[in-house]
Amino acid sequence: MKTPPNTLLIAISNPRAKTQCWSALDSINELAQLAKTADLRVVQTVIQTKETPHLKYYVGEGKLEEIKELIAGEKITLMIVDDELSPSQNKALEKELNIKVIDRTGLILDIFARNAKTFEAKLQVELAQLDYLSPRLTRLWTHLSRLGGGGVGTRGPGEKQLEVDKRQIRARMAAIKKKLEKIKSHRHLLREKREDIPAITGAIVGYTNAGKSTLLNTLTASNVLAENKLFATLDPTTKALELPSKETLLLTDTVGFIQKLPHQLVSSFHATLEEIIEADFLLHVIDASHPKAQVFIESALNTLKEIKADEIPQIFVFNKMDQAGQTIEAIAAKFTPHVFVSAQEKTGLDDLLKAIMNFREASQTILEFHLDYTQMNVVNLLHEHGQILEEKFENETIYIKAKLNKITAQKILYHFSAPHTPAK
Ligand SMILES: Nc1nc2c(ncn2[C@@H]2O[C@H](COP(=O)(O)OP(=O)(O)OP(=O)(O)O)[C@@H](O)[C@H]2O)c(=O)[nH]1
């Protein structure tokens, strides 16, 4: 196996920052976890107290000299910066330090690229990478010409070559987007073919490493990859869950969120995130054993807002209760409805199933339908999925008053545009 590069992590701590809930230290610790996930060997971390990043080098020039000494002393070959660097900062740092420099976004993209298994996930990652790479192209070219043997800082390609390259990247991005669209419409088609009324679906969402995949495995006795690494899951996996009431619904495991989630990933993972947007409810999983649980909840809520999924009803599932401290209950009180579980120890699952059923029960609605005799399929569906309160077969029409789950009702109406009125 190749020996991992000696890596230096660096962050800036703004002493005037308003929020102390998520400090530069918390952030760099998370960066270290990301680095570990990418199999890097972190040998040093540096936090500089500074109000704003240095325009040219991100860190101050004095700090830069200290870093040079560290690099020489510890044989460091890679530096990771805990914020997104501008392309010119990235270039200036590499030139000055003479080692490879990447930023948090670059590292996350790298982890996504390693973990992408399906064709769709691979395309989505490539799209995000090209989006990230495009403005940094000059830098890339300097590297290439360096490899060409000219030594550090030799000429880059001519402007013309760069333009050609940028155009090629844009063309490739457009082609990937087209392919992703195709995959998406194919998936919709399959779903519609499979069922007359799509089943009720819940998406399992939350911060990375919260235990989403473990929860899906426990609830549905399946075997999705779950491990102590960040972003283990990139592809949405859907499994059927049978409730104690014998109703079946679908649960989808999704990609995790993180602080400073790169915007390139949010936009290129649109198809994957759509599984969340289209869900009827969300199970928001939280690592209750993590000291920053509340910050993670808020960060995940922000991402849900960003992808416009914040209106979907959610159940807060406080997981890893086998390792959680006392304070978690006070935090949980702020987020309702909530349940406490351990997906690993299989505790609290009854409460979770109850919460899902309560939530379904609470969203019942009573509707009156006036159908004609060509719409017997709707009559059958109402019998199958609802509770019939009244039914009259008249000459021209069939009158049905039924109690239905709101979600099912919506789906029946959408599919069959049956004339109906809400019952008084
Ligand atoms: N102690 C404890 N550990 C748990 C529990 N549930 C999950 N874990 C562990 O937490 C780690 C992450 O679990 P995953 O299920 O992969 O988490 P995830 O949310 O799917 O993570 P990503 O897909 O990487 O975003 C694994 O090492 C699990 O074994 C739990 O209830 N208790």
Ligand SMILES: [Mg+2]
């Ligand atoms: Mg997972």
